[in-house]
Amino acid sequence: MRVLGLDIGTTTISAVVVENTQVLRAMTRPNDSFLKDRKHWEKLQDPGQIRDTALTMVEELFRQYPDVERIGVTGQMHGIVYLNDRGEPVSPLYTWQDRRGEELTLDGETLVSRITRLTGYPVATGYGLVTHCYNRQHGLIPREAVVFCTIHDYVAMVLGGRRTPAVDTSDAASFGLFDVERGAFDLAAMEKAGIDAGMLPALAKDSKIGFYGGKVPVYAAIGDNQASFLGTTAGQLECMLVNVGTGSQFSVYTKRYHICPGLETRPFPGGGYLLVGASLCGGRAYALLERFFRMTGQMLGANVDSAYEAMAALLKSSEKPGDIPQVLPLFQGTRQESCCRGSITGLSVDNFTPLHFLWGMMEGIAGELHQMYCAYQAICDAPVTLMGSGNGLRKNPYLQSCFSEVFGRELILSQCNEEAATGAALFAAGL
Numbered sequence: 414m415r416v417l418g419l420d421i422g423t424t425t426i427s428a429v430v431v432e433n434t435q436v437l438r439a440m441t442r443p444n445d446s447f448l449k450d451r452k453h454w455e456k457l458q459d460p461g462q463i464r465d466t467a468l469t470m471v472e473e474l475f476r477q478y479p480d481v482e483r484i485g486v487t488g489q490m491h492g493i494v495y496l497n498d499r500g501e502p503v504s505p506l507y508t509w510q511d512r513r514g515e516e517l518t519l520d521g522e523t524l525v526s527r528i529t530r531l532t533g534y535p536v537a538t539g540y541g542l543v544t545h546c547y548n549r550q551h552g553l554i555p556r557e558a559v560v561f562c563t564i565h566d567y568v569a570m571v572l573g574g575r576r577t578p579a580v581d582t583s584d585a586a587s588f589g590l591f592d593v594e595r596g597a598f599d600l601a602a603m604e605k606a607g608i609d610a611g612m613l614p615a616l617a618k619d620s621k622i623g624f625y626g627g628k629v630p631v632y633a634a635i636g637d638n639q640a641s642f643l644g645t646t647a648g649q650l651e652c653m654l655v656n657v658g659t660g661s662q663f664s665v666y667t668k669r670y671h672i673c674p675g676l677e678t679r680p681f682p683g684g685g686y687l688l689v690g691a692s693l694c695g696g697r698a699y700a701l702l703e704r705f706f707r708m709t710g711q712m713l714g715a716n717v718d719s720a721y722e723a724m725a726a727l728l729k730s731s732e733k734p735g736d737i738p739q740v741l742p743l744f745q746g747t748r749q750e751s752c753c754r755g756s757i758t759g760l761s762v763d764n765f766t767p768l769h770f771l772w773g774m775m776e777g778i779a780g781e782l783h784q785m786y787c788a789y790q791a792i793c794d795a796p797v798t799l800m801g802s803g804n805g806l807r808k809n810p811y812l813q814s815c816f817s818e819v820f821g822r823e824l825i826l827s828q829c830n831e832e833a834a835t836g837a838a839l840f841a842a843g844l
Contacts, residue, residue: 417474417481418644418838419467419572420637420831421488421565423508423659426463427831428470430478431838434647438474439831442466448505456510456539460494460502460564467568471625484572484631485841487640487833488565490587493541495558495612496567500576503555506564507544514538514547532602534590535677541588546608554612562614563587565634573623573631580614582680583636593678593686594670620682620840632841635682637833638664638689643682644836645802645827648844650685652798653789655782655816655824656832657805661695663785664688667793675788682840690785695778696805698742698755699812702774706767727768728811736764740777772811779815786820802827 415437420427427441446462475481491509494502507513514525515538524547528536536543545561548554562570562578570578582596590608592599596616603610617633625631642664646652653665663676668685671678676688694701703720710717736759744755757773789795799816801824806812817824829835 414483414842415478415481416483416485416838416842417471417478418640418831418834418836418841419471419484419486419488419565419568420640420834420837421463421467421486421568422637422833423489423510426466426470427834428467428474429831429834429838430474430481431835431842434839434844436829436831436835438477439834440470440474441831442470446506452513454512454516456508456512457505458508458564460504460506460567463506463564464502464568464571468571471572481629483838483841484569484625484629485640485837485839486565486569486572486632486634487637487837488563488568488634490563490584490636490638491537491539491541492563493544493561493588494564494567495555495561496578497555497557498559498576500570500578502567503557507541507548509539511544512538514540514543516547528589528606528608531605532590532599534599534602536589542590542603542608545588545612546606549609558612560612560614563634565637566614569622569631569634572625574625574627575623578614579617579622579633581617581620581633581635581682583639583682584634585614585616586680587636593680596680630841632837635837635840636679638662639679639682639687640834640836640840641802641832642666642687642836643839643844644829644832644834645800647829648839651796652800653786653796654800654802655779655806655820656801656803657695657778657812658803659695659697659805661692661778661782661803661805663690663782663789665789665793665796671792673788673792675785688789690782690788692742692778692781694742694744694755696803698740698744698774698778699805699809701744702770724767724771728771731768733772734764734766734769736761737769737776738764738773740770740773742774742777742781772815775809775812775815776819778812779819782816783819797822798825799823800825800827802829802832
């Protein structure tokens with residue numbers, strides 16, 4: 414059976430055709446739909462442009478593979494777009510990167526901390542219900558809006574010929590204030606926080622939500638974290654996954670519901686749960702070091718467009734040094750504590766060098782995810798297999814070696830370049 418998978422990412426949109434877990438064709442287009450920010454904390458995209466790009470890609474793949482039997486969809490979680498009663502977008506997409514939840518309220522408290530204090534649910538800026546709460550308080554919800562959903566819920570809705578979204582629990586939980594164990598929004602918690610529940614999307618009663626072209630089944634969109642786990646492991650769930658892209662994540666599947674400090678318990682499509690720890694930097698921490706080196710070169714009069722090749726050459730030409738400084742790469746804080754900041758400690762006259770900083774940063778990236786693994790290991794038996802994905806990891810063999818060393822086991826890289834799109838296809842295929 415051939416299945417099409419679609420991934421609506423923040424910077425790219427990807428699509429694959431999969432047959433028996435093997436990718437037959439993959440394509441990626443840039444998602445250049447960001448709108449000019451009206452406020453410095455806004456991160457908005459054009460949902461119409463995203464929809465049109467995604468539909469064009471689907472049409473192109475169907476011309477090449479007219480025997481595709483199912484369509485699966487995934488994409489960037491947490492963010493929301495408002496729709497009218499005809500299923501048309503009436504707002505921009507408020508992405509997961511939007512930081513309005515960190516704006517101070519009149520009493521000097523951030524909206525995120527206020528909602529967490531009132532409800533007991535840890536939420537972060539960019540979560541759909543945080544965004545919705547802020548928009549309601551500031552009169553930013555369009556008058557025609559009747560419901561909100563993720564961008565990939567919207568695209569799946571359009572593909573399936575629907576006018577209303579049907580949301581999988583893996584997406585619904587990403588909005589916040591969702592009782593994962595019960596599989597439902599916590600309406601009492603929403604009332605405590607003064608959040609209007611009237612625009613919540615309906616949960617999908619069936620994984621099949623519609624038909625593309627009136628005949629090809631379209632399945633409910635699933636969260637990209639869960640989809641990436643499925644795609645990376647090819648449906649083999651007894652693994653733990655480290656992913657390094659712009660951010661980074663540690664993920665492990667469990668059949669039973671667990672509460673683990675520092676990890677978020679997320680619904681897994683088809684049953685079970687995914688325990689997830691997320692770093693806001695990850696690969697971005699390495700990019701910050703590249704920017705520092707590049708700016709240093711420019712300060713010295715060198716015309717440097719990129720320092721990545723020089724960084725790789727230094728690593729290749731040098732042995733791993735001793736006395737590596739300890740880097741804590743919390744340069745954007747954490748989801749729980751946005752005010753946290755990174756640090757570099759253990760510096761001396763001997764290790765204040767570019768080479769030491771490179772290794773320190775990579776060990777810090779690996780170490781942050783390893784702390785999440787240790788929290789999981791304290792309550793559950795950890796899987797033996799460690800898998801890795803994401804371009805930040807795939808393109809850096811030295812970072813790979815750091816993960817193997819820090820976790821104390823071989824790192825197996827995913828052979829799939831489009832993990833999320835492939836995972837969406839595998840979900841639709843029933844794997």
